[in-house]
Amino acid sequence: MKVAFIGCGSITKQRHAYEYSLRKDVEIAGFFDFVKERSEELVKKFGGKVYSTLDELLDDKEVELVSVCVANAYHAEVSIKALKKGKHVLCEKPMAITLEDCQAMVAAAHESGKRLMIGHNQRLTPAHKRAREIISSGEMGKVLTFNTMFCHGGPESWSVENSKNTWFFKKSSAAFGSMADLGIHKIDLIRYLLGDDILSVYSQMRVLDKTFEDGSPIEVDDNSVELLTFKKGAFGTVTTSWTCYGTEFNTTNIFCQKGILKLYSDPEYSLIIVHSDGREEKLALDRMQTNSDSQQASSGVIDEFVDSILENRPSILDAEDIIKSMQAVFACQLSDKKGTAVNI
Missing domain, CATH: 3.30.360.10 (Dihydrodipicolinate Reductase; domain 2)
Incomplete structure (x- = not known):
């Protein structure tokens, strides 16, 4: 499976991308951020390509998984768009900024038949x-x-x-x-x-x-x-x-x-x-x-996300x-x- 990242801030660098990079069954396809230099930095570190736009990333049919790591206000919009494009979505917490947005995210997952999980590492x-x-x-x-x-x-x-x-x-x-x-x-x-x-x-x-x-x-x-x-x-x-x-x-x-x-x-x-x-x-x-850990590689969130999809089972996330x-x-x-x- 291939994964792409939407948002290239600290949580992507220190947790999501690094944890995916440790798996042999997942390939990093690339990164998108509105600040292109952030995407370029992570491509140099983890591989993959720089996507010029969000649509380019979501239109990539080889990408099955996406990590949504944008600012809170955009979690719902980006996650729903990704789900509608047929991607499994792992969204950072907090899930969204209104209850209506949260409900719309869950509805989009049901309608698309794809998985939506939230990165609550403390459960793990x-x-x-x-x-x-x-x-x-x-x-x-x-x-x-x-x-x-x-x-x-x-x-x-x-x-x-x-x-x-x-x-x-x-x-x-x-x-x-x-x-x-x-x-x-x-x-x-x-x-x-x-x-x-x-x-x-x-x-x-x-x-x-x-x-x-x-x-x-x-x-x-x-x-x-x-x-x-x-x-x-x-x-x-x-x-x-x-x-x-x-x-x-x-x-x-x-x-x-x-x-x-x-x-x-x-x-x-x-x-x-x-x-x-x-x-x-x-x-x-x-x-x-x-947060002082230089690389947060043991959260279990990425493993739980990928494994629950591969095993076709419910997840605590x-x-x-x-x-x-x-x-x-x-x-x-x-x-x-x-x-x-x-x-x-």
Whole structure:
């Protein structure tokens, strides 16, 4: 199979293209970006050709797979166009900037008979998979509450622009701030771990420190806190931040009737199981990737995308399920605007 890339920013360079390049059964056909120099740089690094236009790429009948790695505001438009051209689509998160766009993407996948998946890598980590198994088995009893956080120093130094004027900070291109950039990972993760859907949300978002190059505040939130209540009764918090200077926090704690699951809170042990009698099981299953990793080659997203297509099986990255997490994101936006809890 051949794959082509739409959008040639940091996520394409450091994750998508590199992970595809490691597979023997996928050939890189080429790259398209509105800034041609970015496409040329990745062709030199990974091979393939530079597509002059999006249509040229989508009209290439040898291309079966596309990775959509453009700014958030264009996810739906580009993904739908690719699906209608008969391509399987892997779209970066967040899925789209409105619920209507998300629904249109899923509809386009159904109509085309092609696959649409969203790059939620945190569903694929070994520690998260093991925690889901433990929760599902009931061995720790009912989940009572949780806290989860994703906090780092911000996207401006990692993004392709390497500037405070990055598209991440602009409402027109990003639509969301830290809540959806980072929070969508954790909202989706908690749904995945608990095997349950969200009943209501309460969210507050703030711009606390980030500015554009001219010193004016950015147009989207740089910090947020969300309270999620699930249908089976569990509730807890999601904390996101782009102002966590010095180190990154990407951790989750699940509090159950018979103990606690600590995920990625220890640099050596990715899962620590604390039993109610105080016994601890420490499992060194993997390490959580960070933006400081020079090459993010172990996310599992590309392998899951390709393998599920080759094996003709459902995927835990299928958009039909991810859209439920996006419903919570949009509810969080509304909650912050109204200042009240919002039912889903």
